[in-house]
Every structure is written in structure tokens, then in C-alpha cells.
Amino acid sequence: MISEQTVIDTVSDVLELQNGEITSVSSSENTEKWDSLNHLGILISLDKLLNGQAAKIPELATATSIKEIVTLLNKNIDG
Amino acid sequence: MKDKYSYTIEGKEKIVLSLHENVFSPTGTSEEIIKAVSENISKPGSLLDLGCGSGIVGFALHRMGIASGLYASDISMQAVNLVKKNAKENNIECEARDGAVFIPWSGEKFNYIVDDISGISQEIADISPWFKNTMCESGVDGADLVVEAIKQAPLYLLDGGKFFFPVLSLSNVDRIISSAESVFENVEKLSHKVWTLPDEMKPHMEKLKELNNKGFVKYEEKFGLILWYTDIYVAYN
Numbered sequence: 001m002i003s004e005q006t007v008i009d010t011v012s013d014v015l016e017l018q019n020g021e022i023t024s025v026s027s028s029e030n031t032e033k034w035d036s037l038n039h040l041g042i043l044i045s046l047d048k049l050l051n052g053q054a055a056k057i058p059e060l061a062t063a064t065s066i067k068e069i070v071t072l073l074n075k076n077i078d079g
Numbered sequence: 080m081k082d083k084y085s086y087t088i089e090g091k092e093k094i095v096l097s098l099h100e101n102v103f104s105p106t107g108t109s110e111e112i113i114k115a116v117s118e119n120i121s122k123p124g125s126l127l128d129l130g131c132g133s134g135i136v137g138f139a140l141h142r143m144g145i146a147s148g149l150y151a152s153d154i155s156m157q158a159v160n161l162v163k164k165n166a167k168e169n170n171i172e173c174e175a176r177d178g179a180v181f182i183p184w185s186g187e188k189f190n191y192i193v194d195d196i197s198g199i200s201q202e203i204a205d206i207s208p209w210f211k212n213t214m215c216e217s218g219v220d221g222a223d224l225v226v227e228a229i230k231q232a233p234l235y236l237l238d239g240g241k242f243f244f245p246v247l248s249l250s251n252v253d254r255i256i257s258s259a260e261s262v263f264e265n266v267e268k269l270s271h272k273v274w275t276l277p278d279e280m281k282p283h284m285e286k287l288k289e290l291n292n293k294g295f296v297k298y299e300e301k302f303g304l305i306l307w308y309t310d311i312y313v314a315y316n
Contacts, residue, residue, distance in 0.1 A: 036275075037107065037274075040273055040274070040275060040304075040306075041273070043301070043302050044273055044301075047301065047302075054302070055301035055302055057302065058302055058303025058304075059303075060302050061302045061303050061304050
């Protein structure tokens with residue numbers, strides 16, 4: 001399991017945003033800095049955190065909201 | 080293609096460049112170079128933008144106060160003419176010359192040299208969207224021109240000078256790094272940026288695999304995407 005807060009923290013780090021600027025309802029639609037390049041950065045950071053397990057989930061490439069990412073990760077990763 | 084490109088430096092006036100279909104347009108790698116170089120230089124000095132294209136790298140570093148004297152060159156006369164036009168339009172003083180690698184700068188030395196000469200496998204360039212109307216003569220492993228620039232660079236650096244260069248994984252990374260290590264005492268990686276392969280290149284995966292097997296390119300398959308990278312290095316003695 002990965003917590004929603006861990007995903008929020010990772011996205012905040014990659015987008016260089018302050019605590020509270022990314023929340024459970026954040027997505028690329030409502031977050032200006034969440035563009036396609038930064039989305040790739042988010043995926044790579046999550047993959048490092050999960051020891052390569054995220055890289056095996058192709059649906060993450062188009063999952064551009066906190067909710068979608070958390071759901072996909074928890075559906076596909078071990079532990 | 081777009082005919083204008085704009086680059087914003089925080090707290091400074093925006094740089095707006097005219098583009099030309101026969102001149103290499105700024106890419107994410109150009110922006111990575113600007114970021115890495117600006118974070119590594121603390122003292123302004125003379126700066127040569129080698130393989131300047133439309134001029135964005137040198138112009139941005141000049142506007143940031145890093146390039147106190149700005150010099151630029153490109154093998155393409157059209158690029159040099161475009162740089163002169165863009166410099167005038169942005170009120171930037173820049174001496175621009177045409178010629179391959181260091182040929183236009185014989186006998187001259189600089190504090191900083193930023194190499195943005197195209198460095199990807201020629202076979203990749205042929206199937207990529209980046210070199211539709213521009214030259215890429217970097218050889219089958221993409222390293223020929225970059226290695227040539229690296230080998231000559233010490234002759235054109237002032238004491239304490241630094242040479243910045245991008246290494247794209249769509250070229251022979253190992254050959255480029257080992258050539259830098261053979262002519263410079265210090266070679267340091269400043270940044271690493273991962274990109275996705277453009278869609279129009281996906282039908283050519285067999286070619287990519289063949290070049291990967293030969294060690295000419297490196298890529299990874301993750302998240303259902305094909306990923307490659309740009310590293311920015313600094314070398315100095």
C-alpha cells in the first residue's frame with residue numbers, strides 16, 4: 001500500500017510546491033506546474049520510491065490526478 | 080513550425096526569438112543547459128555559445144548576467160544571420176560567426192564555453208522531428224562532433240575556464256564521457272533530465288533497438304513509454 005499523503009508529498013517535491021498546495025483533489029487540470037514533463041518526473045520519483053514497481057504500470061502515463069495515481073498504485077503494487 | 084519562441088527569466092524581461100525552418104529550434108535540452116550552466120557559474124565572464132542555433136542559450140545566460148561578453152557560432156550561415164537578427168531585436172550585444180566547431184575562433188579564449196552542437200545518432204536524427212530541415216552530421220553514434228568539440232575545447236578556454244556540454248542518451252554516452260575525461264582533469268555531471276520519445280519515432284523501434292544493442296544509444300521502457308535522457312556536464316582543468 002502507498003498512502004495518499006506519500007503521493008501528495010512526492011508530487012509536491014517534483015513540482016517544487018509548498019505544503020498544502022497539492023491536495024487529494026489536485027490534478028494536471030487544476031495545477032499549472034503539472035505539465036507532461038513534470039508528470040514524467042512524478043512517475044520516475046514514485047518508481048524510485050517503490051523500487052521499480054511503478055514502471056510496470058502503463059496506465060500511470062495517463063493518470064494525471066492524485067486520486068487516479070493512488071488507485072492505480074494500490075491496485076498494482078505489492079506490499 | 081512556430082515562427083517565434085519565448086523564454087522567460089524570473090524577474091527579467093522575456094526573450095522572444097524569431098525562428099527559421101532551416102535553423103535548429105530551441106528544445107528542452109537547450110532549457111536544461113541554461114538551467115545547469117546558470118546554477119554552476121557564480122562569476123560573470125566571456126561566454127561562447129557553440130552551435131548556437133537561434134541563440135537562446137547564450138542570450139538567456141547574458142540576460143541572467145552570467146555572460147558579460149557574448150560570442151556565438153554555428154556551422155549554418157542561416158543560423159548566424161538569425162542570431163544577429165535576434166540579438167538586435169532583443170537588444171543584446173553578441174558577436175556571431177559562422178563555421179564548424181572552433182574554426183571561427185582561432186586564437187581566441189573564453190571564460191566559459193557552452194557546447195550545444197547537435198549530438199544524436201545520425202540515424203536517429205533522420206527519423207526524429209528535431210532535424211527536419213537542419214543538419215546533423217554527428218556520425219552513426221552521434222558523438223563525432225561533440226567529441227571533436229571536447230578535444231579542442233581546452234585550447235579555447237582561459238585559465239580557470241569551464242566547458243559545458245550536454246550528453247544525450249540518443250548518442251554514444253560512454254564515448255563522449257571518456258573523451259572528456261581524457262582531456263579534462265575534472266568532469267562533473269550537473270543535471271539529469273528524462274524525456275519521452277516523440278510519437279513519430281515509435282514506428283522505428285527496430286532501428287532504436289539495433290542502435291541500443293551496438294551501444295550507440297540508451298533508452299528505457301517504463302510506464303509503457305520509451306524514455307531517454309539528457310545529462311549536462313561541466314569539464315575543467
